[in-house]
Amino acid sequence: SVNRGALRPLPRNVFSQNKVEQILFYPRVPKCGSGTFQKILTTLSLRNGFHFVGSPNYRRRMRTLEEQEELAKYLQRESDLHGSIGRTRHVFFINFKQFNLTKLTQVSLIRDPVQRFISVFHWRRVPHLAKFHFSFFLEHQEPDLMTTNNLTFKSWVVKDLETCILTNDIECSFRYGMLKESMVSYFCGQEAVCLQYGDPRAAKLAFNNIAKHFSLVGLMEQYENFLQRAEHLNPLFFKNGLKIYQDMASSGVV
Structure with missing residues (x-):
């Protein structure tokens, strides 16, 4: 799992300097503000001119290699059709670069475990x-x-x-080595070790994937900071995101 100490470095970040791309992919971690973020993305898509569709599939966290490739092809087809797109899935990390899908940026949110x-x-x-x-x-x-x-x-x-x-x-129960999904699983990926609770190999894979493949990973407890950084890093998708969130908060939507 991720302990409190491990959460602290993330706001500064895991915010890489990746260039803005045409495909935004959000692998949702449940109960980490993802519902709110999806509402924000829906509004942003209308204001900023990109095509956004959420996903109703909550069960399929792990995918076979063939299914991963099919998802990559789907994202490319959607981008070819609509231009800039945003898509979400409740899925563990997928390395889309292995399928030559390079015009893609991944972002996510976590929270106190x-x-x-x-x-x-x-x-x-x-x-x-x-x-x-x-x-x-x-x-x-x-x-x-x-x-x-x-x-x-x-x-x-x-x-x-x-x-x-x-x-x-x-x-x-949270016993070392037991088969149990955690926040680490969502960044570790599709390997069997990613479901081994507390395994240091899973944590290492997760942090490496964040550093290499994610433009932004924020804390739900620092939502405004997350959106501010997102807008600075990727205005194509996130311009006015902070204001939308503040408007939602003031009206009691979040």
Whole structure:
């Protein structure tokens, strides 16, 4: 996982000097302000003249090499059709350069890992999303780490956070080497090690990918700083982004 100390250097940054490109790709990390950012991008696309489409696919974090290449081809086709484009996916890092997709810049947002864990726990149990998240949760657990026979949707959805932590429930456990998605996974990539919780190899891959492939990685807790830096770095996509966010905040939208 990423500890608090590891978060501090990111605002200064991981902000590389990559030139502005025609394709903006946002690999969304859940519960890190991504819904707000997608709303901002939707408004910016109308004001700044680029074509933006979000993605409803929440399940497919990892992709086969063929699927990665198909996504790269899709982005190129969309850019050929629309010019400058913005696209999002809930997906772990993909190195699009290996598919000769060089006119692309990636940006993302992260947050304090403890606060994200709390937010994810409650978000999974929002009534209209709970059944989806329960099935997703079951799909992504190691069989030897949980007893599925006694786990029902009813018992899972009413589980409270304090009990979950105190009983060392699998959902609230963070043991080294266990199969568990974390923020690191989203920057580590498509290798199996990226799902090994706490593995230093995953962290190393993540930081290397951020340095080489991301124009910007910001902190949700410093949203205005993130948008200010984004506008400075890439006005084609982000001009007036900070003002849009401030207007949304003042009207209670965020």
